[in-house]
Amino acid sequence: MQYELPLIEGTLIKRYKRFLADIRLQDGSEITVHCPNTGSMKRCAEPGSKVWISDSANPKRKYRYTWEWVEVDGKYRICVNTSRPNQIIGEALEARAIEGLTDHDSLQREPKVEDGRLDFCLMFEDGRRCWIEVKSVTLLEEDNGLGCFPDAVTDRGRKHLLRLQALKEEGDRAVLLFCVPHEGIREVTVAEHIDPRYAEALRAVVASGVEVMAAEVSFADDDSGLEVCGVLPVVL
Structure with missing residues (x-):
């Protein structure tokens, strides 16, 4: 971007x-x-x-x-501009630059689901679909490389988790994709101390088969843009 x-x-x-x-x-x-x-x-x-x-x-x-x-x-x-993560991830998905999300045939942005929209849907010629919800991780509470999400209680975020779980149960692939536009974060975890209900829901949907990934974002040396440069570990 x-x-x-x-x-x-x-x-x-x-x-x-x-x-x-x-x-x-x-x-x-x-x-x-x-x-x-x-x-x-x-x-x-x-x-x-x-x-x-x-x-x-x-x-x-x-x-x-x-x-x-x-x-x-x-x-x-x-x-901190929350409109940028979807731009960054959208470009990376189109370029097939995120490990584990590269073999799709087409990409749909803001696809409709039963109770609203998610961020992306990867589609395949054989009818398979992969639904993706993007969340931006900007909270590093200590200088230890461990980024946390969310930074405040998020009922909307929990709703997205349940929607991903429902889509997974219907037979599709479902991914919660953390976008990490923070130079100090080296791995991502759930901020249970901030929103324990979200943490509980996240662990439950992961147990049901929803995948959780994190995309590392690099900042151009001349401050001209941002791009996905790799993946980071998620620790739950």
Whole structure:
């Protein structure tokens, strides 16, 4: 995934009202930007952090700029824009760049299911299907490489797990795919201390045959984009 325009560096002043953040640019000016992340952003929204924002180049938009990345612990870049993981994973699936998800004949985005939509469906000429739900992992609570999901209680996430389980029971393949746009995460686990009901549901659906995978994301050295660069272990 490549950005159309170079990202702009700044410093986070504060995030507020969920969708807004005040940023101080390198020239000392201050602007309000759109924060495309409805989650808790635990450890990702500390005032004084280095951030990167994108420019829509649309002066008519209420908030022209969008918060994309943040640096934590003075060394790890994280993509906090929750619209990016599906873009990154979609491109990787099309390029057959995710180990274990490479032999499909076609790809459907946001396929309809009984009670809503999932993120992707891989389809095969013989009629087989592989359903995929993508979740972004951005929480590293300690500098030990172990990333956690979720970073807040998520009833919606639990609903997605149950839908994957139902599709698996109908005979399809079902995958929960963690997208990890965090340079400090080396493996992924479930945040049982944050949402024990989600953790219980995840272990139950895995026992029923739902697969859990994690895709590692790399950041371009020139800050121009993001791409899947491998897979990471998931520890449940």
